[in-house]
Amino acid sequence: MSIELSKISKSFGGFHALSEVDLSIPTGRLTALLGPSGGGKTTLLRIIAGLEQPDSGTVEIDGREATDLPVQKRNVGFVFQHYAAFKHLSVRRNVAFGLEIRRRPKAEIDKRVDELLELVRLGEFGHRKPAQLSGGQRQRMALARALAIEPGVLLLDEPFGALDAKVRKELRDWLRRLHDEVPVTTVFVTHDQEEALEVADTIVVINNGRIEQIGTPDELYDSPATEFVLNFLGPVTSIAGRSVRPHDIEVLTAPVPGAVEGTLRRITRVGFEVRWEVDLSTQEAPVLVTLTRRQAADFEAEVGSRVLLLPPPPLDGPAGDRAEAHVPATAGAS
Ligand SMILES: Nc1ncnc2c1ncn2[C@@H]1O[C@H](COP(=O)(O)OP(=O)(O)OP(=O)(O)O)[C@@H](O)[C@H]1O
Numbered sequence: 488m489s490i491e492l493s494k495i496s497k498s499f500g501g502f503h504a505l506s507e508v509d510l511s512i513p514t515g516r517l518t519a520l521l522g523p524s525g526g527g528k529t530t531l532l533r534i535i536a537g538l539e540q541p542d543s544g545t546v547e548i549d550g551r552e553a554t555d556l557p558v559q560k561r562n563v564g565f566v567f568q569h570y571a572a573f574k575h576l577s578v579r580r581n582v583a584f585g586l587e588i589r590r591r592p593k594a595e596i597d598k599r600v601d602e603l604l605e606l607v608r609l610g611e612f613g614h615r616k617p618a619q620l621s622g623g624q625r626q627r628m629a630l631a632r633a634l635a636i637e638p639g640v641l642l643l644d645e646p647f648g649a650l651d652a653k654v655r656k657e658l659r660d661w662l663r664r665l666h667d668e669v670p671v672t673t674v675f676v677t678h679d680q681e682e683a684l685e686v687a688d689t690i691v692v693i694n695n696g697r698i699e700q701i702g703t704p705d706e707l708y709d710s711p712a713t714e715f716v717l718n719f720l721g722p723v724t725s726i727a728g729r730s731v732r733p734h735d736i737e738v739l740t741a742p743v744p745g746a747v748e749g750t751l752r753r754i755t756r757v758g759f760e761v762r763w764e765v766d767l768s769t770q771e772a773p774v775l776v777t778l779t780r781r782q783a784a785d786f787e788a789e790v791g792s793r794v795l796l797l798p799p800p801p802l803d804g805p806a807g808d809r810a811e812a813h814v815p816a817t818a819g820a821s
Pocket residue numbers: 499500504522523524525526527528529530531676678
């Protein structure tokens with residue numbers, strides 16, 4: 488099912504949480520709503536779900552006007568960060584819940600719940616209570632429960648937000664594979680750019696109640712439309728009056744046109760990466776450069792060494808020219 492939002496605005500008191508948001512979410516895609524805290528992601532998700540009414544604008548789901556449709560009639564499933572399971576019910580019964588209240592035949596429910604528990608790899612845990620599961624297992628149970636009613640749209644609000652980094656990473660790989668197996672139109676909210684870049688087909692960057700840019704992970708990373716997107720999607724450093732990614736700066740052994748010389752001020756090793764801070768005479772802030780450990784070792788540079796840096800060619804997007812202005816939202820993803 489596709490989702491079409493037109494000119495959605497929402498204020499709380501005098502505060503504009505969303506301002507005239509236009510967004511097309513195509514069928515079967517995994518779309519991330521990405522942005523900083525307070526940007527309006529959750530509000531947009533709640534409006535799609537029908538948990539919140541927009542002040543103005545329209546919501547269409549599957550080509551049908553849905554702005555005033557109650558939650559139960561939208562055919563959406565959702566999972567929130569802190570998933571509220573029924574504590575006294577087994578995992579099986581939690582997953583079966585939506586089907587039981589719809590009074591489906593018992594044999595059908597049993598079969599469907601077996602399939603779902605397999606799908607989320609909780610086949611052996613059906614008899615346990617939610618409290619006897621790990622945090623990651625509980626979120627997988629929540630997903631199984633949301634999928635039980637065969638929703639046309641799956642809405643996930645920071646579903647892995649409360650979990651530790653390693654489990655988050657596992658679950659996001661798992662979500663990507665699950666989505667490839669069961670391609671339900673899925674919209675998930677995250678403030679974690681790595682999560683969005685890794686998992687999503689399409690990323691919608693939301694800031695201050697507006698869409699900054701819509702695109703594939705590669706488009707956003709390589710051609711950010713605004714300074715905000717450039718900064719939000721990865722590390723950025725300034726060199727020769729331009730904002731660039733630290734790993735795109737080349738370290739040279741012989742001068743070429745466009746190269747700049749500086750003094751190595753600091754060297755930090757973080758895992759497989761080596762970070763240099765290089766002072767230039769032409770700017771106050773040091774230039775950040777990231778290299779692999781092997782590259783860094785090849786240069787045999789130490790604090791105080793003179794190094795030659797070559798900035799990358801300008802980025803394709805307007806942000807490459809240091810566009811400070813708010814570029815209007817790119818129209819809906821095609
Ligand atoms: N029910 C409400 N009453 C008043 N203000 C609200 C309400 N819901 C949201 N807001 C405000 O609207 C803005 C957008 O909130 P929203 O939860 O959509 O942001 P978000 O991008 O999802 O942020 P986070 O990542 O922190 O959840 C915030 O400033 C928030 O304080």
